[in-house]
Amino acid sequence: MIATPKPTPASASSTVRSRGDVFASKIETKITDEQSPIHNPYHVNKQLIHGYDHLDLIDNCNFADVIYLLLRGNLPSEKDSILFNKLALALINPGPRHPATQASITAGVGKTDTVNILPIALGVYGGAFDGAGDMEKTIRFLRKSSKKAVIEFEKDALNNKIPSITQHFGDADTYANILLDKLKPYAITGNVFSWLTQLQVLIYPKNIGVTKTSIAAAIFADLGFQPRQGAALMQLLAAPGLMAHGLEFSNKPVTAMLFEPDETYQIETKVESIINE
């Protein structure tokens, strides 16, 4: 039995003291080295990204390769570059019906400041439903599980106990399965991706399967991205399609978006006054 504390006139919390934590006096980064001209220390006349001159990267690299560099610290091999670009294309457009795209369209047609359209769409895309929300735990699961025989995980997969292995609107995700096949020639030598395709063979006929999230997670893992990088990276790769649909609607009248009539609006609760006049 826990003794009831005696009443005290004041909580010990009333005395506030610094814990004396030592915080960094300067921030440290391994990513960027900025150098200044003599006349202004807030200006930059040379920028290195993981040791490469930014201007050199402009001349000699493509966009996706420098994203890879920023996150991994080195430029990708030719094979990894192709794979990363293919994955980026696979994720580039979640489509107009995706909730994140719907949010983007809603922001666009509602004349939200266009600088907010992409953050809104990416925020919704950060959800677990057909988005990046479960990416970190999916990468962690795949990195660990792919070291074991895939057959050991069939039962868990069928019971919806594996992150990002699921159904989409009641069935195994058709387009995710198509993308998995499409990416095989570029990704199949990766241990995690290979393991995922084997799992798909076992479970897809039983109407459960991979999602775009688990496909991306497997490829991110094979490319060496860390679990905590995965969600943001998936958001980044989906950004172009999300953004495009919102901007398409930003010039349309507000009536171009759905506004369900009252007849189709079902309010489940009844009105009760809770405040006495």
Next chain:
Amino acid sequence: MNNYQPWEKYHARIVSSRGGWKIGSGVQNCGYDMMDDLVGKASYMQVVVLNATGRLPSKAVADWIEAIHICLSWPDPRIWCNRIGALAGSSRTSSVTASCLGVLAAESTSYGIKPLISGVDFIKDAYAQVTQGASVEDFIISETKKHGGKPHLMGYARPIAKGDERIPAMEKVTKNLGFSIGEHLALAYQIESALSIKFDESMNINGYMSAFLVDQGFTAIEVYRTFSALVVSGVTACYADTADRIAGNFAPLKTDDVIYKGRPLRSV
């Protein structure tokens, strides 16, 4: 002397006109001690205004502002910012994410917070013109000319519906809190009266808010900052509703719900 001197006083330090936390000696806010002077003594909305403007308003003004927040907190996901909250719940984001995204959406030129700046500017401009001798009718004609003869006056008319049920609700609040009708709000009513006769349009909540708050001494930017999170509660409501249902529940679309009007199939 260098050209970056104005930034040097901010380098490696924080400069605040508002206040801050000095560990062990308390939290200061615009000259008030937050724990001793504000907690339990001022209302939350008084502190919201204090944080936005640097001035602690009367309890009555804060209560009026709180009532306006209720007016803009409908749990209807057809309203754009709320729809984003509903979509976020359906997509299984967090409540914080959803609520913030809805607030971001309300940074719109059509509704929400940003038009309050134009609303305040509009009624101040109208007041200046009318006090300099223009008639209300002439002012309306000159304003409608800017919009091809249409009654697109900031603070008047609204999308989707005519009329605004929030104004009679706020008129009761104004009266119950003991406010009289100030000069800008009186002018706003005169404009509404003339607009109603000529165009069958009336004041909207933006027009009412803007005029009332100018009468209370608020500037446009102070109104904008005070109401930064004006719509947040309605967004949270719409998030909570869809977050508690099956994932993907909010307004799911089938492929044939979207009409494609682009180019036919072609090869790269």
